[in-house]
Amino acid sequence: MGMTVIEGVGSYLPTYRITAQEIGEAWDGFRARGIQEKRVPGADEDAVTMAVAACKDALADASVGRNSLTTLSVGTTTPPREEGDIGTTIAEILGLENDIEVSVHTQSTRAGTRALLAAVRADGPALAVAADCPQGDPDDAIDHGAGAGAVAVVTGDSGPTVRQTATYTREFPGTRFRQRGSESVETYDATAYEREAYTTTINGALELLDDVPAALAPTAPDGSLPGRVGRSADVDSVHHLASELGDTGAASPLFGLLAAWDAGEETVAVLGYGAGSSVDAIVIEGALDVDWARPATDISYPEYLRKRGHVLSNGGDH
Amino acid sequence: MGAYLSVPAWWRNLDGRYRLVVGECQECGGYTFPAEGACVECNAIDALTPTEPEGTGTVVAQTIIESGAPPEFTTLLDAEGAIGVVLVELDEGVRVPGMLTDCDPHDIGRGDRVTAVVRRIYEQEGITRYGTKFRPD
């Protein structure tokens, strides 16, 4: 593999924000672990619009112009259409050239690192974006923790280098899935089994690397699971933004990379975990300046339900 | 907002809908939006060169819709309570219409600064129409 260089990075967070306390008061307790607050997409937002915003931010951060991009790769578990190429829509909105190679990766929260790997393997400057806005049933831990956001990366000539990549796959059925036609992510709901799937596959990927870096940026479905990986892999520095962003799905390991860079880490293993289960490990050496802070407007739980299109026939205090 | 627009008619001006591409007149330097037909300033024919503005501008007129929206906007109205429709003078000088987003439209008025963002405008016949809205700075 040639040395791919990350030249620019960008991100996007929706304006609306809700606290764990506000959700917990509506449901007699907040059911996701290690999350203080999260962002909520407006009714006119989806993975496409969030991806576009992050891509614009990343292109503004890179010297590579949009007209010299050879590849656009998109990762999301929440494409707004089941069939119909959202990558094409994103490319058109961004005004990319018509000969660009476009791919969309989905079906698992590993989609974000799949998109990044497609950019790493591209022959020329590439744009990768992970954008996600998962939902669950309003009364469960998945929905309580479900956040939203997007991270985009531009590859080019100078910047941090991708040193090594590896992928580890082993089936753990039912750890996280969404049935055909459904908007709600589900789990089999066996905590020990899910923890085993997460740590086993991440450790499997780490063992494929020449060296385990001093900092990890794993997919963070909540603020608790990533710590288990740190303990089992004996790595002290585990970075994620679940506490302030909730579960950002396919974008979460890339938000973890931003957090690691912000903390001054020099070499980071980005670990894209997808239930089912598979892990992509992408070792990146060097860092870029990052700033993911965005203005926020706090909303109430009834406003949250309206923005998500949830209609409650029973349950909740509202 | 309002009048039915077929997908092929919508598609013909994607550059304008997605990136506010305007026509810069080679005769008088004025801008025309959408970038088609004669120059609105001097009526010159075949004189428009497509130009992509920065997407920043100032609100010059506003209407708030709280009921009676066209059917394709009722889902948005149910979620947001009110829809702001504005005329924005872009910093390049051209005026373009659009909807507000990420705000209570009652808080926005003439003279406020806004930036263009791409959002879902509406869904019709199962097809999502994406386009430019304006977010307060």
Ligand SMILES: [Zn+2]
């Ligand atoms: Zn003219």
